[in-house]
Amino acid sequence: MDIELAKENFTKYLKSGNYRITPERFVILESVMNHDGHFDADELFLQMKTTGQKVSRATVYNTLDLLQDCGLISKYRFGENHSRYELAFGRPHHHHLICLECGDIIEFVNDRIEKVQKEVCETNNFNAQTSTLQIFGICAKCHK
Amino acid sequence: MDIELAKENFTKYLKSGNYRITPERFVILESVMNHDGHFDADELFLQMKTTGQKVSRATVYNTLDLLQDCGLISKYRFGENHSRYELAFGRPHHHHLICLECGDIIEFVNDRIEKVQKEVCETNNFNAQTSTLQIFGICAKCHK
């Protein structure tokens, strides 16, 4: 949750890729770090709009891509028609249980899955960058 | 690959859900069963159009949803902006390695992942229906 460290990482990433250091990019990073849980691009855009920080939708999308590229956030498609993001910085890699009824998303961490993934990648000589395991079904609340 | 059995299953599913038995739905099922690997809705629509079987796009989408509901096909979002489908009937549950460079999709089966999933669901009292593990990275061909 150290926002200064995240900013540093982002700055480093931008410089190394010859991207420019713009105020908009850091305003968006801050907004992202203040978000709990999952959010989507438009949600972020509207929230920033109402709090008086004006950045365009285009810039939000562009910056979210950069933040994903440098590993500060993760991007998912949970079977919906839009992408969702979440903070990855300082958090362990995890997976998701998605309730088809209420839409709730439950996170879980599991070392064995990570281990199996590594093995599968070695077997296939595949150079993994990201992975996502999504289990769709009905959560405890909904099937009772 | 037994198309008759698939048709039977589909018929059973349609009847049990009070859906009607229409020729379009079975034309689409056949077209799906003749497809190797992954395909998307528009691909299927265009292929059917060129082979003289006319069904509308709307019906293709509608029917693919039904086929997914009754478990004959699976639907995925591989980080693209459209859904992809594949035949599930008569095939073991499997997962995917997706190459970010060439777009190739490698399938793999792994019992341990299935076992861990089951455990996670039990722990969370979660009633799983489907799951997908997607590993994104660079395939053997591309990083050499």
Added chain:
DNA sequence: CTCGGTGCAAATGCTTTGCAATGTC
């Protein structure tokens, strides 16, 4: 001062919807 980034609005592309016509039950 150059060229990458931004904002805006229009464009894109997948998917869904409205509605009249059709055909299953």
Added chain:
DNA sequence: GACATTGCAAAGCATTTGCACCGAG
């Protein structure tokens, strides 16, 4: 005959793009 399903075209919605302007390096 009733009403779910179909086809078509139009609408929706998330995301991308074109372009003039701006500002980081």
